[in-house]
Amino acid sequence: MTGLAPPASAHLMAGALVIFTAFVMLVPLGVVIASSFSESQFLVFPPQGFSFRWYREILSSEAYLSAAWTSLKIAVIVTTFSVLVGTPTAIALAKSDTPGRATLSGLFLSPLVLPTLIFGIGLLMTMSIWLGGASIWGLIVGHLVICVPYVIRTVSAVLSRADPLLEEAARTMGANVWKKYLHVVLPQCRTGMAAGAFFAFNISFDDAVIALFVRAPGVETLPIRIYGQLEFSPDPSVAAVSTLMILVSLALVLLVDQAIGLDRMT
């Protein structure tokens, strides 16, 4: 086998590429985290001194706390509805005799590849024309469109590994439709639903694009607040908020990995 090993030069180049990529991928997040512990008023690199003052600042800032609360509320509602809508859709798409399966699944997953901004603009226009203006529900609906496909994907990924005979066995043994879904199908979906929920929460909590377009009066989410600060004068308090949000994302990624394995999401 040793004769088939890649040459040393290949190993060297691979190592260099991995390190370089790690640098490009992680340094921007790293500088945000490092800046959040700065002592100075200004965002410079390397950060000066070490303190938790910006964390104290954001945790006592009415504006940040209310934005965080708004984001959390929206994300919880969006996550709940995404799972409620995405799970039955994935179950139906997994059945081989659902009519028009391929077309439907393409249609359901299309928000993953279409520009998010289009949904934002479309919702803004729709709501202004027919509903008298944007509201927090417009934002929730917008998030729902981009989150449901993730639940469909994660639940489908789990169902593709599930045993189709179980469902049949349940039926032939006399379980009625409700019992079959409650005791056989749903338990099979559980890990996919969990992973989908983590994705949905993360996407809704982090979204700035739909929120920028469907901006309802009095509704400011955390990413919108950060965007506003970046447009004029970012100080290390933005870095502190961002660091907390990075931690939330990291936790959710690891939870998805626990639930179904990250490499199944490709």
Added chain:
Amino acid sequence: MAAIDSVRAQTRQESLFLLVPGVLVLLIAFLFPVGTILITSVVDWTEDGVFVLTTSHFEKFFVDDYYLKVAWRTLRLALVITLATAIFGVPLAYIMQRAHPTLRFIILLMVILPLMTSVVIRTFGWLVVLGNGGLLATLVAPLGFTGRSAVLMHTEAGIVIAMVQVLLPFMVLTVLGVLQGIGRELEEAGRTMGAGFWQVLRVIVLPLAVPGIVSGSLIVFALSLSSFITPSLVGGVRLPVMAGSIYQSIGGSFDWPFAAAQSVLLLAATLLLIIPYARLVRTSQ
């Protein structure tokens, strides 16, 4: 036979029932808004409150040098971003395929984590790295690059770098999917028959990975066409792209029909790329 037919009819009924919530969301939140954009882009309201069909909003785009420049910049940036993600992403996918599972997980995590953090935070990171007094300027100062030449903020190069970070996972994961389907046997066969490592890569692996590279490129290109937050914060007002120009038409000049027309153009360009992408993905499955 009748029993089988009735079972089939029942599962069909169940599927239709299960599809109801999904279809409702798709209608209310997707088709209806996209329909509204399409209609807004081709009608004009006259003073008496009636509306007439018009192509004037599209004409406005194609006769104005400014907007053609914006479109050209958007296309050019998308092309460079796609090339850059392919140059880094394809070898990275191959390394992941061959690496030890632990190393593969570490690379996967580092590729996915930026994707999972909010775009405003990622972009904020780049502002600190690329900006005045930022990390890059500090690093290259001893090499004699100072002042403007060390600051990539408000440059197209800065936009490309920041966008590659976001879009690399789409390339890596698409190519990785295809490479895993090929398996290692062909490569080993090539090696045992006397071909060198690089020759096997060139003659066997790369040609077989082409469908993955093409579909990865299509998705990266499509996503970079419509990217908004990163180009507008890193590029600033001097370097508007399509998405920024649409935002400007909505919030700045309040010309919604024109914003709708630009959105339709963007959507059409995206669909042109996504349809072959969907076909490729389907055949590779």
